[in-house]
Amino acid sequence: MQESSDIWPLVRQGSWSLLTAFGRILCITLLGALLGAVLGAGLRFVGAPLTLGSSLFFAPILGAMLGAFVGAFRCVRYFAGLLEALLLYHPRKSRDLSFMEMTWDLADVEYSLQTVSYDLPEVGSQTAYLLRPSGDIDTLWVFFGGNAMLARDWLMFCDKVLTHTSRTTNAFLLVDYPGYGRNAGEPSPASVLKSSHLALEATLEKLPTVQVQLLGHSLGAAAAAQLAADWDLPSGPGLLVLSAPFIDIPHMAVQLLSVLLSTGLPKLYAVAVDVLPFQEQTLEKLLPSSGSLATLGRRLKPWLVSLLWPIVPHRWDNGKSVRQATKAGWKIHVLHGAQDELIPSQMGQTLANLSQKEASKLRDDAFSEIPRAGHNDVVLKGFERYMELMGLTDANPSPPSSRK
Template identity: 25%
Template sequence: MLRKLKLRPILSWILAIYLLGGVALYFLQKKLIFHPEPLTADYAFKYDIPFEEMRIRINEKETLSAILFKAASPKGMVIYFHGNARNVSKYAGKAQQCIRRGYSVLMMDYPGYGKSTGPLTENTIYANALHMYEVARKFFPPDSIIIFGRSLGTGVAAQLAAIRDCKRLVLEAPYYNIADLATRMAPVYPYQYMLDYKFPTDEYLPKVAAPVVIVHGTDDHTVPLASGEKLAKLLKPGDRFIPVPGADHRNLDNYPAYTKALDIALQ
C-alpha cells in the first residue's frame, strides 16, 4: 500500500508532463511544420535564368506569389511545390534542373512565404495549387504538365494530381501523411486527432491516374525512407520508386543516382 501511495505522485507528474507536452505540440504545430521567410512587396527577385514574377490577387486580403522560370523552347511545364523552409528564392536550382531537361517551371509560395499572403491553412494551400494549374493550362495541355512536389510539397502535389490530369506526378522525399511522420519522430501522441494539418499523401496517391515517380534518399533523417516505401506500396503498375543510395534529405543533388532519377521523372 505504501509503495502505491509513493507511486501516485510520480504517475501524476508523468501524466501532467504528457498532457502539457500534447497541448504545447497542438498550439505549436504550425511553427513546427512551417518555416516561412516572408519578403516585402517591393523585393526584387534576381535569377540567372529568364523568369517572370506573378502576383495573383485571390481577394482583398490574399495574394498568391509565384515565379515562372522560362525555358527557351519548352516542351512542357513543371508545377513545382517546394519544401517547408524560406521561399521560392531558395529553389532556383531546382528550376534549373527542370529547364535543362526542356521544361519551364511554375513555382508558388505558400501563404506567409515570400510575397504570398493569406491564412496558412491546408485548404488555402490546395486552392492556391489549383490556381497554379490553371496558369499552367494557359500555356500547355495536361499531357505536357508535370506536377512535382518536394518534402512538404509532396502532399500538395499529390492532392492536385488526384483532381487534375497531368503527364506525371513526381514526389521527392515524400511523407505518408503528417500524422505518420510525427509518429515516427515522437510516437507518444494520437496525432491523427491532434493535428490541424493532415496532408494525407497516402489518400491522394491511389486517386492519381497519371504515372508516378517517387524519389527518396536512403539516409534521409528528416523524412525517413520508410515513408517513401510505404507510399510505394500504393503505386500502380508502371509507376516508379527510385531510392538514392546514401543521400540525405538535403543533399540529393550530390548523387549521380538522383540525376538519373530526374532524367526518368522529367522525360
C-alpha cells in the same frame, strides 16, 4: 540583433494572442456545457423512455459533462494546431527580386523568369514564378518546396537541369505557399491547395496547351499529391514525382517522438549513472533495454497514430492523396534518401506500394532509394535519377550560359 524597443511590441502581441486564445477556449467550453445542459433538460421533459427514467437533474448534468468534454477537446485541438504550425511551417519572406534578372541561353532559345500574380480570396495577393523558354513549350513542371524553402530556392535545381539537357520545350512554375515569399496569408492544406489551383490556372492562361507535371519535396510532396488528387487537368494526368515524402502528419509526429527518445534516453541513462547512487549493473536491471523499448514502440505506434489523428488539424494525408491520384491516372515516382533521418525511406516505400496497389500495371521505377543521401541533399545527390524519371535526360547536353 533586435533593439529592445522592437521587442516589446512583439511581447505585447504575443501576450494578447495568448489571452485571446484562452478566452476563446473558455467561451467554447462554457457554451458547450450550457447547450449540453439545455439539451439534456429538454430530453428529460420529452419523456422517461428517452432518459431511461432518470431523475430531473441527471440529464442536464450529463449534457453539461458532454458539452464540457467537447469544449476541452476543442481546447486540446486548438493548442495542438498552434504547436503543429510552429513545428511544421517555417515561412520566410522574400523582398530581394534580383534573381528575376537571371537568364539562361540554350542554343537559340533563351530562358527567363516571369511573375505569375493572382489573388487568394479573403487572404490577399500571391506570386509564383514562371521560368520559360522563348520558343515553343509543350511541358510545364510545377515545383513545390519543403517547409523552409522559397520558390526561388528551386533555381539551383533548374540551373543544373538546363546545364544537363538541350531540351528547350519545358517550362517550370515555382510556387510559394501562402505566408511564404511575397505571399499573404498562412499555410494550411486548404490554403495551399487553393493557392496551387489559382497559380496553375493563371499560368495555363499563358500556356493553354501544355502537359502539366508535378514535383514536390518533403512538405511539397504533400502539396503536389493533393493537387494531383483534386484536379482534373485539361491535358490529362501526367507525372507526379514525390521527393522524400511522409505518410501523414500523425505518422511524422510519432516518428519524431521515436527519434527524440532514441537520442535522449541514452543521454538520460548516462546522467543517471553519474547522479544516482546505483551501480551501472543495477541500473541495467532496473531500466528497460533498448530492444524492449523498440518492441514496445512498434506495438504502441498504431495506437499513437490513431490518438493523434482527430487532434491534429493539418494532417497532410499523403496516403489518401497518392491513392486518389493513382486512380485518376497520374504516374507516380517516389524518390527517397537512404540516409534520411528526418523522414525515413520506409515512408516513401509505403507510399510507392500504395500507388502500386491502385495502379493497373506494376512498375519497377515506382520507388528509387538514393544511396548516401539524406533529407536535404537527396535532390542534388540523386540528380541523375531525377532527370531520368522526369524525362529530361539528354545524351548530348549543350551547356547553357547563364547571367544576371
